[in-house]
Amino acid sequence: MASERSPFRRVIAGVSIAALAVVAAVATASVAAAAPGPPTITTPVNDATFTATTISVSGNLADFVDQEVTVRVDNNGSITTGCIVEAIYTDDTFACDVTVPGPGVYTLTATSVDLLDPELVPSPVSNAVTVTVGNDDPVTITNYPEFDNAWTTRTPTLEGVGPALGSIVVFIFYGASGSATYCTVAEVPVSGVWSCTGSDAGPWGYGPTSFRADGFDVTGAQTSPDVGDFLDGEMVPPPPQTSISVSPASVSLQAEGVDGSVVSSLFYSVEVPEGDAYVYGLPVDSCAPGGDSSILSCTFSGLAPGIWNFHTEQDVAETSLSYADDYILIPDAPGSFAATVNANRSVTFSGTGTAGNSITVLGPGDNAVCSVTLGAGPSWQCTVSPAVGTAGYRAIQQSVGFVADPPADFGVLGSYDGISAATGSISVTVPPAPAPRPPASLPNTSAAPTPLPWVLEGYDGSPLTPGQALSLSATGLPVGTVVVVEIRSTPQVLGTAVVGDTGIFALDVVVPDDLEPGEHTLVAIATPPGGVDSILSFPVTVVPAAEPVSNDDTAEESAQGTEVAVPITVGAGGAGVDRAQPAALSAISNSIPTIERIFSSPLVIIASGGLALAILLLIAFPAELLNSTLASNTRRMGRWYAAVENGVDRATEWFASVTRTRALAAALLVVLTSLIFGFVDPDYGFDPVSVRMTVSLAIGLFIVTYVSSWISAAIIRRVWSIETRVSLQPAALVFAVIGVIIARVLEFSPGFLIGLVIGLDLVTRVGAPHRVRAILTNIGVIVGLSVFAWVGFSILTAVMTGEPTVVGMLVSDALVATTAEGLTAALAALLPLGFLDGHEVFRRSKLLWAGSFTAVATVFSLIVLPTAAGETGEVADVGFWMLVMVIFAAVTLTLWAVLHFTGRNHSDEVEFVEQPVDAAR
16 A cells, blocks of 8 residues: 555655746845835834933834834934934834933924845834923912911911923022921923922921022922922811710810811800891800810700800910801791501601701600601601500700801801700690401301302313313302313313402412313312302313414425435535534534545636736725825824834744743644634534534644744755744634634635744845745745645545545644645735735736735635635636735725825825934944
8 A cells, every 4th residue: 555655645746846936936036125214213103202311212113124213313304313213123112212402392204225235225213202391490489379378277278480491409498597407309290380299297386487488490490490389377276176076955066176276166046137147145064175175075055946156266375366256056846746546556756847948847855756847838647556554755946958058258167057945745645456356156057068150260261172271260259169161071170269359269280281172171179168060161172283384495394205315515504414423524524625526516716816916906906005005104104013022022922931941832732723723613512513623624634834834944045054833823813713703704625724823034134135035945845735635635535435534634634724724824824905915026026926926816716715605616706706806905905095096185294304313332
């Protein structure tokens, strides 16, 4: 067997080596030099401000080439400084620092040259970024006037304006000669507006106080004037803190002052003549601590209805005085308080009060038994169910929503709702419940019970079918009546129910499924407590359930005994397949054509060439046109593009750090991508077919990514002595998801299996021609492995006979996955977009790119696209894909036109005056 297969293997090996040699030879085509696109400065942002003179500048490059970037700093038309940095072709970012001489406004721009360009033609000038560095504004305090200020706190907050990005130091002057640093502002905001609050732990107290604020610019020099802004005033103690509690005709005061103060209070009765202001008489009483104390507590009881005032004073060292006023409204006691004992032994309390006030009835122990808020009228009542016995009850009234209105120049005000004195006590007696009456005499048992007259509802006499449900009911039955529903000839109980307090019987029953068709009797038996059975019966006819009627020709043929084959869809999600069988078809099984099937239909081959040209004209060229327009609109589009690029880089770094080893990272990426690809199957889930399909996809992905990268690296190292490494590309998972979504929307099988999660990077610095050769070598190896897998699938399909096995289907699906994943990924990689390898080839040689792209697109169209709609690969399927590509081209060209014509008014090019720079190359 080995000797029979060895010639075929040698032929295949010779063909692959020849194909790789042709690709390598074509890759040596010369490339044309061109100036790189303009750089984009992303950091700092325009109009940024800085506290230091050194500014870090970074940004993005338009092309993947070896470049030298020059950043220049312009100050009022004069270039003052700058920096130069080199970027290798694998990096599309740059970064360097520039230093400005001092505070001022500066403009940053950047250009670059391609180091492989003999003429070093500079790129267009980047976007211009303007930045501001510091200022030396004088400091000013703005939230207080210069004189006669009074602060009720020892830590007032001072606000003002001063040197932006500089610092502020505030000094405090107190007593005869005391002074200290009150607070500092380490960095004044860019707006120049600052605020500062000192610590309460300072040595200053209450009394005459002054502040001075000194300002310093970003260099540390004191701003003009040499002595900062002054602020005079006095520290006065805050009002004493008071709290009020009320009880019937009584009020209590709790007051506390600052440390070292003495607190006292005078108690006034306030008269309010109608339409006049408050009138205060002499103090009714006073409250003072036993000694000098900052804490006060006192209570005044037996208060008459009216307004009462606590005037609480705080004295600090006999030099500073502050006070607070609290007002309490004591209402009248409720009037006409009465109680009524009701027949059900509840008690209703009633009386009169002031509209809007709250009335509370107090029972034993002065516990509230009920409360009510009066409306517009004076009358009220509330009902309770007290315990049996005699108890005394009183009523109180509390004001609601009282707000004092004293003279405007009074101190801090507090308003409280007081409680009236209680009414006189009334005695209420609640009698015990009456003794139960003896039961009525028993009926004469000698009289024979009679059946109940009743009517059963819910059955209209129509024929019944097995399984039919009935809702039966009756009304007016005695409580406790038991109702049993049966169907006879042979009695079968359908259900039983007991009548409740409402006298209603309701029962849902179902005709037995095994009940024979024919004549039967529906029987309902009602038996009241202590009574006799009351029986209702209804003749019923049971008929067979209706048979479902089908007009389907297949069903008719089956009914007539004709054997009908059940079609099984191949490559369409396994519809009609028992997925519990491990060897059953999956969504990718047989989803690509074999060699025999393609060559048996010459029209398919012709259509594939047409599709390849359509992909070139409708997909690739519009994509490059849009790509170049995006590059020339970097000022408007660069920020979001840079954000996406940076996000991809951060995701890659995070993934590498989490997985730690490249082998584990590669395995995880392959498994994740295979799981995502699995969803091209609409029936993908937890079943043996899905598991086998996932393993097949993982095998194919491993061959297309890791195996192809290993082979490419060996060829590149052997032919050009260039070192490479296998790289991880977790961002490709996004493209895998997008591809699966497109496949499901377009119902395309085996799906757009896009996403090279493992790639090849050059670790040796080489010129652009070698990079192009390396790219084409890698793509050639991927296409070669895909074609070999296709040939293997065709041979395996031809030799497999009989029932499929799990191993056979696993190998077959793996070959399909390798073919589809490899050809789709190779075609996607050759698209001339800025972040794909195809852009590098396109920029160096458009003819070389067009030939490579057309070749891959032809193979892709021949093997993958014609089978998108099914197994037969009809040429009619081509029209659908032509429509998809025309829509893509229309959308792409529309976006290009918008960016191209609107970009004329937003040119990124800025006139640049050549000046020497300070930074050395």
